[in-house]
Amino acid sequence: MSFEKTKELANGSIIPRLGLGVWQVKDGSEAVDSVKWALQAGYRLIDTAAAYKNEASVGEGIRASGIPREEIFITTKLWNADQGYDSTFKAFNESLDKLGLDYVDLYLIHWPVEGKYKESWRAMEEIYQSGRAKAIGVSNFHEHHIEDILKEASVVPMVDQIEIHPTLTQEPLRKFLAEHKIAVEAWSPLGQGKILENPTLVEIGEKYNKTAAQVIIRWHLQSDIIVIPKSVHEDRIKQNFDVFDFELTDEDINRIDALNTNERLGPDPDNFDF
Numbered sequence: 001m002s003f004e005k006t007k008e009l010a011n012g013s014i015i016p017r018l019g020l021g022v023w024q025v026k027d028g029s030e031a032v033d034s035v036k037w038a039l040q041a042g043y044r045l046i047d048t049a050a051a052y053k054n055e056a057s058v059g060e061g062i063r064a065s066g067i068p069r070e071e072i073f074i075t076t077k078l079w080n081a082d083q084g085y086d087s088t089f090k091a092f093n094e095s096l097d098k099l100g101l102d103y104v105d106l107y108l109i110h111w112p113v114e115g116k117y118k119e120s121w122r123a124m125e126e127i128y129q130s131g132r133a134k135a136i137g138v139s140n141f142h143e144h145h146i147e148d149i150l151k152e153a154s155v156v157p158m159v160d161q162i163e164i165h166p167t168l169t170q171e172p173l174r175k176f177l178a179e180h181k182i183a184v185e186a187w188s189p190l191g192q193g194k195i196l197e198n199p200t201l202v203e204i205g206e207k208y209n210k211t212a213a214q215v216i217i218r219w220h221l222q223s224d225i226i227v228i229p230k231s232v233h234e235d236r237i238k239q240n241f242d243v244f245d246f247e248l249t250d251e252d253i254n255r256i257d258a259l260n261t262n263e264r265l266g267p268d269p270d271n272f273d274f
């Protein structure tokens with residue numbers, strides 16, 4: 001069965017559709033090993049952030065994997081406290097230093113900090129023009145935040161990374177993003193592991209001889225959502241990548257879509273205090 005493992009962003013960058021997330025992965029051997037195992041298992045996208053405090057170990061894991069840097073897509077993010085025009089450049093340089101890289105593939109504004117995100121975006125555009133971030137985007141931006149940025153932007157964000165899982169499908173926002181050619185990337189795609197015992201997901205998995213986690217990842221992929229499940233266990237890291245040999249039927253996709261309850265695990269981007 002053929003399935004496109006990568007997606008072309010609006011600027012022509014090629015992003016893998018399935019990557020490893022490293023939020024809450026401890027700096028040191030846990031992060032080094034997770035990244036190395038993932039790259040050796042076939043992953044080519046790693047999603048970190050300055051706020052995860054593990055960029056140095058992510059860089060070390062990349063080097064330890066033996067996979068050439070140019071074959072790997074690295075995302076990091078600008079933390080809230082660093083937002084603003086000058087401070088964005090400073091934070092970006094610090095991230096590159098910690099990662100031990102001279103460019104990232106994608107740089108995201110982590111959260112839409114009121115009164116700051118437009119200045120940050122101006123700096124992000126310059127970083128993009130300089131070639132040190134091959135693509136730029138946002139995270140946790142609602143439709144109105146994107147519309148606000150677009151009033152003055154010279155570069156349209158290429159990605160919006162938002163919370164999506166079968167119990168928070170975000171269909172209206174996904175439709176808006178698709179209309180603007182902004183790729184959708186899901187965070188907490190497995191619902192932070194809390195929905196893996198859902199009977200519908202388990203039952204669908206049994207049909208394909210797959211786990212609920214694999215069913216969920218496949219649902220994201222078939223829904224044109226870039227997906228970055230996190231695990232620190234080598235067997236799960238491998239399991240989460242073993243999703244290219246089966247295809248959910250439209251009926252199964254619809255059943256999973258119907259699990260939506262619009263319940264967030266993280267804060268609403270219109271109401272966060274960090």
Ligand SMILES: NC(=O)c1ccc[n+]([C@@H]2O[C@H](COP(=O)([O-])OP(=O)(O)OC[C@H]3O[C@@H](n4cnc5c(N)ncnc54)[C@H](OP(=O)(O)O)[C@@H]3O)[C@@H](O)[C@H]2O)c1
Nearest residue numbers: 021022023139187188189190191192193213229230231232
């Ligand atoms: N932009 C943002 O604001 C934002 C916010 C949150 C997350 N993110 C990104 O999205 C990534 C993923 O989200 P997430 O870390 O919140 O949660 P997630 O990927 O939805 O779930 C991770 C949890 O599921 C468990 N797990 C993973 N694979 C499993 C499997 N096959 N079987 C059983 N359990 C499994 C993991 O445990 P073990 O590790 O113990 O295996 C962990 O507890 C993050 O790492 C981060 O890169 C971004």
